[in-house]
Amino acid sequence: CKNKVLTLVFVLRPGEVLLGYKKRGFAQGWWNGFGGKVEAGETIEEGAKRELHEESGLSVSNELDHVGVLMFEFVNDPVLLEVHVYRTYSYTGTPIETEEMKPQWFKHQDIPYKDMWPDDKLWYSLMLNGKYFNGNFKFEGLTNLLEYEINEITK
Numbered sequence: 001c002k003n004k005v006l007t008l009v010f011v012l013r014p015g016e017v018l019l020g021y022k023k024r025g026f027a028q029g030w031w032n033g034f035g036g037k038v039e040a041g042e043t044i045e046e047g048a049k050r051e052l053h054e055e056s057g058l059s060v061s062n063e064l065d066h067v068g069v070l071m072f073e074f075v076n077d078p079v080l081l082e083v084h085v086y087r088t089y090s091y092t093g094t095p096i097e098t099e100e101m102k103p104q105w106f107k108h109q110d111i112p113y114k115d116m117w118p119d120d121k122l123w124y125s126l127m128l129n130g131k132y133f134n135g136n137f138k139f140e141g142l143t144n145l146l147e148y149e150i151n152e153i154t155k
């Protein structure tokens with residue numbers, strides 16, 4: 001069991017998605033949803049809500065919609081990343097810039113894929129359109145996507 005479980009939350013409003021610009025650390029300089037590690041004693045969904053609040057200032061009262069699981073393998077690295085993707089239209093608060101992230105709303109056509117993880121352009125359309133999906137990606141380093149498969153699932 002070498003999976004590192006991570007979360008990724010997308011806050012939506014009509015025609016737009018909230019992304020955060022990573023100001024430091026892993027994937028610095030790229031835009032992404034909000035998320036991170038799951039701590040001992042919390043469920044994956046609780047971890048997702050916690051990271052969203054820590055990184056954006058937003059709170060989610062009710063359910064997050066669990067829309068997919070993305071598995072990432074890196075050549076010569078035994079640790080698999082298991083990223084649980086969530087989305088929600090219902091949130092409270094106003095996005096605030098933190099030390100980690102600078103939040104910004106993007107119209108779907110303006111999503112800055114060149115400044116994002118290389119896999120994002122392959123599955124964002126499914127996430128933005130309310131589909132459910134699973135994805136498997138094989139990377140060499142952080143930018144070279146060697147293989148992938150994405151399957152839409154009926155939930």
Ligand SMILES: CN1CCN(c2cc(NC3CC3)nc(N)n2)CC1
Pocket residue numbers: 006007008032033035036037072081083117118119120139142
């Ligand atoms: C804190 N986590 C890190 C992993 N993560 C990823 C990863 C990812 N690609 C993988 C090649 C790394 N692509 C997106 N969009 N997010 C979510 C946030």
